[in-house]
Amino acid sequence: MRELTAKSFELRQIVLDMIMQSGGGHIGGDFSVMDILVTLYFKQMNISPENRDDPDRDMFVLSKGHSVEAYYAVLAAKGFFDTEKLVREFSAFGSKFIGHPNNKLPGIEMNSGSLGHGLPVCVGMALAGRMDKRGNRVYTVMGDGELAEGSVWEGFMAAGHYRLSNLCAVIDRNRLQISGGTEEVMSHENLADRIRSFNWNVINVNGNSIEELNKAFEEARLEKQKPTCIIAGTIKGFGGGEIMENKAVWHHKVPSQEEYETIRAELNRRREAALHE
């Protein structure tokens, strides 16, 4: 786990470089969601460049598509494409590395970007997997601001109705969205209870701990009657240090050169700390 934690900070540095190079991106959410993606891709999901067309592969949809920089960085680390090319071409004119997930790229199943689509799409994938008795698992990651989309709840409803235990939804619960705190913008009081009432298994974890996340995903596999939702409590901008963490302004802010150096140094420090823990 120590190596993976270190890797998560390395990948945040890639994200930082992508955003500096292109002059745009959603860095706050990238940093909060990174540990979730690293856990899924390096500990949980049966998906790799070699089996990407295998019908038995695990399926993933990044519903909060604006965290695409983190997603691309993880896919590159997983060998789906070249990291240098990614950093160079991200958001460039005509590039395939566009500012939201693009399934013309290897490893990406669905285009996303508009919020509230990932969960319902994954309900369809989970139904298909069950229909074909595949035994694979289906994962989606949503933002917490995204939960205001009605279509998310249509997805919760259908998955609970069909008892899709092969489906696992993760909420990147960083409690911030572009205009401010999620609870001020549109509150999610008793979120776990709300989701439980749709016939879901709900697990709360520290979403910036790969170890805790991994345990939660293991626990979700044991649930055979219901879909599982992991509410991953995260810090927006996690790893970026004091200047960045928990600040709504970093939703899609591009760092100045000075901020870049500070964030980079902080990521490096945490990477080292993780390795020598």
Place this chain on the structure above:
Amino acid sequence: MNKIPNRKAICNVLLERAQTDRDIVVLCSDSRGSASMAPFFERFPDQSVEVGIAEQNLVSLSAGMAKCGKKAFCFSPASFLSTRSYEQAKVDVAYSNTNVKLVGISGGISYGELGMSHHSAQDIAAMSSIPNMRVYLPSDRFQTACLTEALLQDQKPAYIRVGRNPVENIYQEYCPFEIDQASVIPNGDVQKAVSSGKANWQALGENDVAIVACGEMTGPAVSAAALLWEKGIPSVVLDMYCVKPLDKKALIQAAGHAKLVITVEEHSPFGGLGAAVSQAVASECPKKVINLALPDTPVITGKSQAVFDYYGLNSVGIAKTAMENL
């Protein structure tokens, strides 16, 4: 008098094909009855998915299933499917390129009495402006069956609109069909109908009028051509069930050999068949084009045939328009 609506023709094909193709799945939003899909749900419960009254969910689920290798046929009233779940059609189906066939049932003003909420007079415009979305409005049940068979063979998204009520047979058992080719009907004589690729434009000669129609308006267009022929006015009807991709080759031939083009559709005057035909004719072979369509106003309510008659969307109205403009 035909009693079989086009939606039933789709169900019959799927019932037949699903016996050997386990990947065919049907999804409904509490709409299996109005979609004529109840027999499918009964016969193939493992290949049927009910999502409840949730059209956005319906389309996203269909896309997810299609991504996993299913041939998803997704049925909901056209009014809801084309607008309530518009973004799901755009992003999850067209943009992600999933093999989903969106079937808009009770299209146009099928629910004539129920008011604008239940009319889909904008679905062609909405769907055809999405990249990678094809739009089909088959005319009679025979053509609908041919279209369904053809769509089972490809992996691409499409929107298909059918009406609620049975429409009179146009083609009888013989139905010329090639995907994305209009059928060409000289002087309303269906016995002589051919797919446009097989049409002999030379032999068809010069016509006074080319009538281009789709969906439920094709029948009246054919009858109008017969009325015109009785008055000595030669015409050609294009059954343009493929509104997108529009069969431009056939259109240019038909319009190029006519004095006047009339389009007829059960749709708003904007962004539908008339708009597409006018665009193509204006740029390729300029001729006068008259668009017969529903008005840009909440359509008067009543049984759909009464509504069609009120707006002149019938054989007499089409023939009259031709005679007044020649």
